[in-house]
Amino acid sequence: MPRAQKPAHIAMFSIAAHGHVNPSLEVVRELVARGHRVTYAIPPSFADLVAETGAEPRLWNSTLPTDDAPEDWGTELIDNIEPFLDDGIQALPQLIEAYRGDEPDLVIHDITAYPAPLLARRWNVPAIQLSPNMVAWQGYETEVEPIRAELRATERGRAYYARFRSWLEEHDMASVTDPDRLVAHPRRCLALIPRAMQPHADQVDESVYTFVGACQGDRSHQGDWQRPANRAPGTKILLISLGSAFTNEPGFYRACIEAFRDLPDWHVVLQIGKFVDPSELGDIPGNFEVYSWVPQLAILRQADAFITHAGMGGSQEGLANGVPMLCVPQAADQFGNADMLQALGVGRHLPKAEVTALTLREAVFSLVNDPEVAVTAERIRREMSAEGGTARAADLIEAELTERDGVLTDRSLVGGRRR
Known part of the structure; x- marks a missing residue:
């Protein structure tokens, strides 16, 4: 694929959440390495992480709940979606000012960065969505319409949609008649997930969506991990992690310790997050390492099994390394991811309510001792590797730049159409 003819200013937009920032980091790092100037609009808590890629953080203040208080997301659907609209509305003036006089040539953005398409329209530049999870397929609208209808039947839901439409109209986006289309139906999207994790993948519009797979790279800056020298060949x-947000689960960690305590042929790395103190776990067996945070990818490259909450980031890291996964989902899309991994034949979905030392141990042993799981995991690992990952994502972004400049002539390079 032809490279961009000249360096460009590319602006990336996301929110302060690991599950939304992390998938984009290696793509941004690659674009910087190719000579582009990348600015990354992000709240201050992620500025250092962004700066490590070589991009320039453009800071703005967010109103979203943080990982320190995941309970602030509430329990109902409207509780989960309202904060993104509230945050987007208050962020837009900040972002306009942050880029005044330094407008980019191209906008790339996470699915939750609602101001980004509005800014691209304002600046008359292309926008590419970078999706860290599943995308829409033919028939998607029919499946989700009952949920939306239920939401619109409430006073709070109607107010949400009215406010969203008013905001879009105010910023010359009246053509987006349904606010849900802003996220679910972008003009162009790179799905930063493997095709294997996409429901109804054969019904996805390939002229809009391209699956590039896991965008991983050199994570040496996050630290390394090596198996202890005193462990027998x-x-x-086994790696155990519930991610970065829903980690206040001392009872779950104690069950894991009981399940794998002192097993001579197992060594366990347990990440417990920042809410739990190791003293709450009781006696730590000699075959366990316990940390508040671990370099997950470095461990997965050596792991035989992974107990995970089935966030999309961890799920695809497990797939990319051919590691069988026992999924104990905690919230949001994790339940669907767990079901998908089970359907693929490389994971088991163990509901949180059914977790005991016995169910944990039996599920992990059944995964590791099943030769079909190993064969399937290796096949998916190879398929993911062929999807291209970081380099392909950067190629497609550069193709958008060259097309804008009138350089690109091979229509097949950008999904079979000129836009």
Whole structure:
């Protein structure tokens, strides 16, 4: 694929959440390495992480709940979606000012960065969505319409949609007649997930969506991990992590410790997050390492099994390394991801309410000892590798730049159409 003819200013927009920032980081790092100037609009808590890629953080203040208080997201659907609209509305003036006199040539953005398409329209530049999870397929609207209808039947839901439409109209986006289309139906999208994790993948519009797979790279800056030298050859490695947000689960961690305590042929790395103190876990067996945070990818490259909450980031890291996964989802899309991994034949979905030391141990052993799981995991690992990952994502972004400049002539390079 032809490279962009000249360096460009590319602006990336996201929110202060690991599950939304992390998938884009290696793509941004690659674009910087190719000579582009990348600015990354992000709240201050993620500025250092962004700066490590070589991009310039453009700071704005967010009103979204943080990982320190995940309970602030509430329990109902409207509780989960209102904060994104509120945050987008208050962020837009900040972002306009942050880019005044330094407008980009191209906008790339996370699915939750609602101001980004509005800014691209304002600046008359292309926008590419970078989706860290599943995308819409033919028939998607029919499946979700009952949920939307239920939401619109409430006073709070009607007010949400009215406010969203008014905001879009105010900023010359009246053509987006349904606010849900802003996220679910972008003009162009790179799905930063493997095709294997996409429901109804054969019904996805390939002229809009391209699956590039896991965008991983050199994570040496996050630290390294090596299996202890005193462990016998053949000792199996188990990683246990519930991610970064829903980690206040001391009872779950105690069940994990009981499940794998002192097993001579297993070594366990347990990440407990920042809410739980190791003293709450009781006696730590000699075959366990316990940390508040671990370099997950470095461990997965050596792991034999992974107990995970089935966030999309961890799910695809497990797939990319051919590691069988026991999924104990906690919230949001994790339940669907767990079901997808089970359907693929590389995982098991263990509901949180059914977690005991016995169910954990039996599920992990059944995964690791099943030869069909190993064969399937290796096949998916190879398929993901062929999707192109970081380099392909950067190629497609550069193709958008060259097309804008009138350089690109091969229509097949950008999904079979000129836009």
